[in-house]
Amino acid sequence: MSTATTHLPGSATPAWIPPDLRVAPERDGTATVMVVGAWNLRSLEPMMAGMVARLAQTPRGAHWDLSGVTRLDHAGAMMLWRVWGYQRVANLTLRAEHEIIFTHLKLVSAKPVEAVTRDRFAFVVAVGAQVLSLWEHVVGVVRLLGAVTLNFFEMLRHPSRIPWKEISANVYRTGTQALGITALVGFLVGIVLSYLTGQQLKTFGADIFIVNLLGVAIIRELGPVLAAILIAGRSGSAMTAQLGVMRVTEEIDAMAVMGIPHTLRLVLPKMLALAIAMPLVVLWTNAIALLGGMVAAQIELGLGMRYFLSALPEAVPVANLWLGLAKGVVFGVLIALLACHYGLRIEPNTESLGAGTTRSVVAAITTVIVVDAIFAVMFSHVGVG
Amino acid sequence: MAECATECVIELRNLWTVFGPQVVHRDISLCVQRGEILSLVGGSGSGKSTMLRQMLALERPTRGDVLVFGHSLISGDPAELRRLRNRWGVLFQEGALYSALSVFENVATPLRELKALDEGLIRDLVILKLEMVGIEAKHAEKMPSALSGGMIKRIGLARALALEPELLFLDEPTAGLDPDRSESFVTLIAEIRRELGLTVVMVTHDLDTLVSLSDRVAVLADQQIVAIGSVRQIAGAAHQFITNFFQGERGKRALEAIKDMGVGAPVAATPPTTQGH
Numbered sequence: 227m228s229t230a231t232t233h234l235p236g237s238a239t240p241a242w243i244p245p246d247l248r249v250a251p252e253r254d255g256t257a258t259v260m261v262v263g264a265w266n267l268r269s270l271e272p273m274m275a276g277m278v279a280r281l282a283q284t285p286r287g288a289h290w291d292l293s294g295v296t297r298l299d300h301a302g303a304m305m306l307w308r309v310w311g312y313q314r315v316a317n318l319t320l321r322a323e324h325e326i327i328f329t330h331l332k333l334v335s336a337k338p339v340e341a342v343t344r345d346r347f348a349f350v351v352a353v354g355a356q357v358l359s360l361w362e363h364v365v366g367v368v369r370l371l372g373a374v375t376l377n378f379f380e381m382l383r384h385p386s387r388i389p390w391k392e393i394s395a396n397v398y399r400t401g402t403q404a405l406g407i408t409a410l411v412g413f414l415v416g417i418v419l420s421y422l423t424g425q426q427l428k429t430f431g432a433d434i435f436i437v438n439l440l441g442v443a444i445i446r447e448l449g450p451v452l453a454a455i456l457i458a459g460r461s462g463s464a465m466t467a468q469l470g471v472m473r474v475t476e477e478i479d480a481m482a483v484m485g486i487p488h489t490l491r492l493v494l495p496k497m498l499a500l501a502i503a504m505p506l507v508v509l510w511t512n513a514i515a516l517l518g519g520m521v522a523a524q525i526e527l528g529l530g531m532r533y534f535l536s537a538l539p540e541a542v543p544v545a546n547l548w549l550g551l552a553k554g555v556v557f558g559v560l561i562a563l564l565a566c567h568y569g570l571r572i573e574p575n576t577e578s579l580g581a582g583t584t585r586s587v588v589a590a591i592t593t594v595i596v597v598d599a600i601f602a603v604m605f606s607h608v609g610v611g
Numbered sequence: 612m613a614e615c616a617t618e619c620v621i622e623l624r625n626l627w628t629v630f631g632p633q634v635v636h637r638d639i640s641l642c643v644q645r646g647e648i649l650s651l652v653g654g655s656g657s658g659k660s661t662m663l664r665q666m667l668a669l670e671r672p673t674r675g676d677v678l679v680f681g682h683s684l685i686s687g688d689p690a691e692l693r694r695l696r697n698r699w700g701v702l703f704q705e706g707a708l709y710s711a712l713s714v715f716e717n718v719a720t721p722l723r724e725l726k727a728l729d730e731g732l733i734r735d736l737v738i739l740k741l742e743m744v745g746i747e748a749k750h751a752e753k754m755p756s757a758l759s760g761g762m763i764k765r766i767g768l769a770r771a772l773a774l775e776p777e778l779l780f781l782d783e784p785t786a787g788l789d790p791d792r793s794e795s796f797v798t799l800i801a802e803i804r805r806e807l808g809l810t811v812v813m814v815t816h817d818l819d820t821l822v823s824l825s826d827r828v829a830v831l832a833d834q835q836i837v838a839i840g841s842v843r844q845i846a847g848a849a850h851q852f853i854t855n856f857f858q859g860e861r862g863k864r865a866l867e868a869i870k871d872m873g874v875g876a877p878v879a880a881t882p883p884t885t886q887g888h
Contacts, residue, residue, distance in 0.1 A: 267725075267775045268697065274727040299775040299807075301728075304735050326806050333742035334735050575710035575756045 257285045262294035267301035281309045289317035298324045307331045377490040392495035400461040401503030412511040416518025424526040433527045440519040441542035449512035450550045454557035458590035462565040466586040469569025470579045497562040504558030505551040545609035564590045620810045626675035637834035648811040653831030699778040700771030706763035708755040715751040721773045740769040761792040781813040785820045
């Protein structure tokens with residue numbers, strides 16, 4: 227503390243006197259409060275709580291003598307002002323140069339902070355707002371989809387307008403660059419799945435059914451869903467953030483002014499790119515996950531890889547593969563659509579950017595799983611048995 | 612540079628800044644005196660923003676020393692730097708308000724960070740600072756994204772003043788404001804500076820701002836301070852940059868204005884006031 231004191235303001239200008247308060251009773255029953263020293267924020271800060279308490283104990287109607295104050299700033303003056311009840315006390319001795327500070331303080335009155343009234347129906351209102359907001363999002367997504375569909379048909383009529391560069395850049399970013407992470411996750415999931423089911427099958431002596439189990443599970447369900455979740459987290463968030471920043475920096479308005487529809491240049495290429503890249507990523511994830519499964523099956527059950535591969539087409543009808551790839555296309559389009567929808571709604575502040583990106587990823591993953599369930603029900607007779 | 616006769620609030624000692632092969636500052640020494648408004652001017656890329664950032668300890672010079680209130684920013688310990696940072700306020704070019712916080716919270720943040728003030732006092736101080744920069748209390752709950760550029764600058768100034776600084780840094784205080792707002796903002800800065808006895812370091816491109824606020828101007832060009840002095844002294848200096856800067860149409864008009872009003876001299880001659888004894 228003592229070392230700090232030497233560095234406090236005033237070390238350069240005349241001697242720095244610590245702020246203090248003295249109450250001197252007068253003969254006629256009143257009192258004089260002497261305020262002395264450097265009465266500024268930096269000097270008062272270390273003793274703030276104690277000083278506020280001492281100020282509160284000063285007698286009412288006292289004479290305040292501030293002529294011993296060497297430095298005064300708004301924070302120091304405000305402490306006195308609050309004790310005085312937001313007005314100048316009648317009996318005040320003040321240095322001329324401190325007069326101006328107190329003229330500023332007149333700007334602040336004792337307006338109480340408006341009490342927040344509690345709404346009894348707050349819960350109902352909140353639920354209603356949530357429902358309305360969900361509805362608004364649904365309408366927004368449908369509108370965006372409509373605009374992109376119109377763009378798509380217009381683009382087909384004028385093939386010269388196809389944004390090849392954007393599409394290929396997006397395929398590279400969302401597909402090629404995602405190969406590593408999808409391979410890692412797919413391989414590990416394949417191993418875990420194969421190891422666990424292998425143990426169970428061994429107890430029934432049904433070792434060879436691991437080919438059916440792994441094949442159907444991975445190709446029909448896990449491959450597409452795993453890939454979609456990874457791509458939603460990886461590319462969906464990036465798309466939302468990119469569009470969000472473009473909104474913040476008015477780039478989207480700049481495109482509109484030039485007569486370039488942003489749905490054509492920004493949203494459509496992303497949706498097309500993911501529609502192309504997703505089934506490929508699904509195929510890749512399937513292959514790596516099956517590889518992981520085969521490795522674990524060989525170790526756990528002694529099932530040869532050659533046997534596994536030759537039994538696979540027999541065990542898993544090819545319709546499952548087509549179904550999985552079709553899911554990939556749908557998931558890809560959905561992820562891009564939702565990412566763009568949330569990206570275009572971001573408001574120009576940092577919090578909105580963060581919240582929008584989070585919501586985009588959560589919505590994309592939820593939608594992917596819901597749509598996957600719909601697929602499961604719709605195609606329950608396809609590719610089984 | 613001549614020896615500092617009066618006390619230096621900021622002192623640059625033989626400052627060198629080198630980015631790769633490019634020398635930005637070549638052996639610069641400068642003294643900002645207590646109570647003055649010093650403007651840094653210079654062309655784009657002349658290193659005035661870098662110099663401002665070095666004074667704020669946001670960047671380190673390659674060689675040399677920066678002293679603020681007599682403490683080195685280069686070799687001082689972190690605790691010392693933290694204390695120094697509470698003694699200066701900065702108005703960034705775009706205001707740099709925290710976009711996730713309301714106007715009130717923006718100004719309250721530095722006060723809250725002290726962890727010493729109670730909520731009532733913080734509320735009163737925030738309202739006072741906002742009133743001082745001409746922002747009514749009804750705007751206090753708004754978010755920065757809902758404000759105009761002029762209001763953002765004013766609130767940025769209120770936030771810079773929150774901790775009762777002795778030193779104020781202004782980075783392009785009037786950039787992006789329309790002439791009317793710009794003028795009222797300049798008046799506001801001059802008023803606040805006079806009333807609070809602040810030392811101000813300002814980077815500006817705007818001639819009107821420069822002429823109406825500066826006590827002294829330092830011109831950065833050719834990696835050095837090629838001229839330093841009052842606006843009138845500077846305007847007469849024979850350096851390529853200065854001639855271009857002041858002898859253009861706008862420069863002439865701005866200089867005409869000070870000749871008519873005779874500003875500059877009285878402001879500079881007034882000794883720094885409101886220093887308690």
